[in-house]
Amino acid sequence: MAAKVISDKLPKIVTALPGPKAKAVIDSDKRYISPSYTRSCPLVVKSAQGAIVEDVDGNRFLDFNAGIAVCSTGHCHPDVVRAIQKQAETLIHMSGTDFYYEHMPKLAAELESLMQEGKAQDGKQWRCFFGNSGTEAIEAALKLARYHTGRWQFIAFQSSFHGRTMGALSLTSSKLAQRKGFGPLVPGVTHIPYPNVYRSSFNVLEYLEDVVFKTTVNPDEVAAIVIEPIQGEGGYIVPPPDFLSSLEKLARKHGILLIADEVQSGMGRTGKMFAFEHFDFHPDIIAIAKGIASGMPLGVTMARADIMNWKPGAHASTFGGNPVCLAAALETVRVLREKYVANAARMGEFLKPRLEKLMSKHASIGDVRGKGLMLGIEIVRDRNTKEPAPQLRDAIIEECFRRGVLILGAGPSTIRLSPPLMIDEEQAQFAVDTFSDALSKVTD
Ligand SMILES: Cc1ncc(COP(=O)(O)O)c(C=O)c1O
Numbered sequence: 001m002a003a004k005v006i007s008d009k010l011p012k013i014v015t016a017l018p019g020p021k022a023k024a025v026i027d028s029d030k031r032y033i034s035p036s037y038t039r040s041c042p043l044v045v046k047s048a049q050g051a052i053v054e055d056v057d058g059n060r061f062l063d064f065n066a067g068i069a070v071c072s073t074g075h076c077h078p079d080v081v082r083a084i085q086k087q088a089e090t091l092i093h094m095s096g097t098d099f100y101y102e103h104m105p106k107l108a109a110e111l112e113s114l115m116q117e118g119k120a121q122d123g124k125q126w127r128c129f130f131g132n133s134g135t136e137a138i139e140a141a142l143k144l145a146r147y148h149t150g151r152w153q154f155i156a157f158q159s160s161f162h163g164r165t166m167g168a169l170s171l172t173s174s175k176l177a178q179r180k181g182f183g184p185l186v187p188g189v190t191h192i193p194y195p196n197v198y199r200s201s202f203n204v205l206e207y208l209e210d211v212v213f214k215t216t217v218n219p220d221e222v223a224a225i226v227i228e229p230i231q232g233e234g235g236y237i238v239p240p241p242d243f244l245s246s247l248e249k250l251a252r253k254h255g256i257l258l259i260a261d262e263v264q265s266g267m268g269r270t271g272k273m274f275a276f277e278h279f280d281f282h283p284d285i286i287a288i289a290k291g292i293a294s295g296m297p298l299g300v301t302m303a304r305a306d307i308m309n310w311k312p313g314a315h316a317s318t319f320g321g322n323p324v325c326l327a328a329a330l331e332t333v334r335v336l337r338e339k340y341v342a343n344a345a346r347m348g349e350f351l352k353p354r355l356e357k358l359m360s361k362h363a364s365i366g367d368v369r370g371k372g373l374m375l376g377i378e379i380v381r382d383r384n385t386k387e388p389a390p391q392l393r394d395a396i397i398e399e400c401f402r403r404g405v406l407i408l409g410a411g412p413s414t415i416r417l418s419p420p421l422m423i424d425e426e427q428a429q430f431a432v433d434t435f436s437d438a439l440s441k442v443t444d
Contacts, residue, residue: 010430011404012060018042019057041401048075051420064419064431065408069264072291073335074420080294080331087327097316103326110333114273125305130321134263134289135163137299141259141285142167145224147310155225157194159234171226174233190217194231195239198367205246219254229275232264235411236376238369244281257284267291268336268421271345271372296328340421347428348372354432362439375417388413399438405431
């Protein structure tokens with residue numbers, strides 16, 4: 001293969017990995033830090049700009065996971081950095097629980113206008129609750145759904161991920177390790193399969209209506225169905241086109257609310273501002289986090305105004321929606337709207353056919369799926385049996401790291417590509433070539 005030209009937009013590996021400074025940090029981390037974190041490669045980050053991350057030894061990597069789908073505008077986008085700096089000089093904290101500041105209604109109004117722009121939401125009014133993370137956005141959604149409906153049960157999906165605090169964890173069912181040792185979890189959650197057309201033709205909605213609602217769960221007691229419109233940690237799984245609209249019909253029939261978890265799929269990642277906009281689907285409550293503030297901690301629970309009708313004291317957070325995070329979010333939304341949502345759609349159209357084309361070269365690619373820059377590549381032992389190949393998947397991730405491209409896994413044997421939404425064609429092509437070379441190397 002011809003040598004690749006290294007520019008500032010592409011990786012450059014200058015030491016063995018991990019390098020000496022990285023090794024020292026990793027040793028210290030092992031001594032002091034909770035072993036519960038799941039580090040997938042020995043990367044010790046020093047700085048980052050755009051889609052390039054530099055480690056403590058001067059190695060440069062192309063970031064195709066964006067800090068787990070967070071740095072939507074790219075690392076340290078100059079407009080976002082300026083907004084953070086300006087806000088930090090003016091007001092860092094006052095607590096929206098007890099006082100007012102203009103950033104809260106300003107961002108909420110922006111988010112409401114996104115709802116009305118994205119698809120016909122019939123001019124409905126929305127309200128926002130601000131927390132600090134995805135899991136908090138889900139906690140607030142669960143509490144609100146119970147409060148508003150007076151019902152106590154939830155329907156969630158197998159292989160979903162909604163966070164790790166007790167309420168969210170009770171919905172999460174992506175890996176046993178995430179739940180092991182923490183029971184009993186919050187009662188009232190029933191899991192049903194997520195529709196995975198690559199692996200199964202099981203009729204999920206028939207099962208919910210004809211089995212679950214007739215034998216196990218009284219639908220009149222279900223507060224909400226919680227769903228990732230495109231499943232993230234579970235393997236970047238896109239539901240069939242009519243699934244969400246049929247789910248909505250079923251929910252409406254029983255007076256059940258719909259909670260869309262857009263923590264990973266939202267804020268432009270799929271080429272539309274929210275993943276549910278790809279479908280005929282109208283959630284009542286939306287959980288947003290990750291990409292909304294370009295890396296500053298912010299979780300938002302958005303609900304139709306008539307549903308977010310809880311009384312003062314029902315829910316609050318000391319830090320949630322602090323002015324610095326909200327300033328970052330306001331700038332992030334502006335930049336996403338201006339150019340990066342469209343770029344995510346464009347780069348997705350660039351990447352997906354190139355990944356699909358690799359299927360003729362690599363028998364271990366079982367499936368390529370996703371929308372925009374939320375793309376999954378399922379790695380299998382055999383394309384006919386579809387037997388998952390988790391070790392091979394992990395070896396590809398490791399080999400990509402050695403070659404300077406950062407990618408992560410999702411589900412048992414899928415590779416996920418979730419780069420910053422500002423990547424260009426040169427970077428996208430580099431990632432495809434590196435992935436292909438890495439796959440050739442580990443299957444040699
Ligand atoms: C869909 C989804 N929901 C919720 C969460 C939890 O977010 P956080 O880690 O910010 O608590 C995640 C995190 O990966 C997620 O992907």
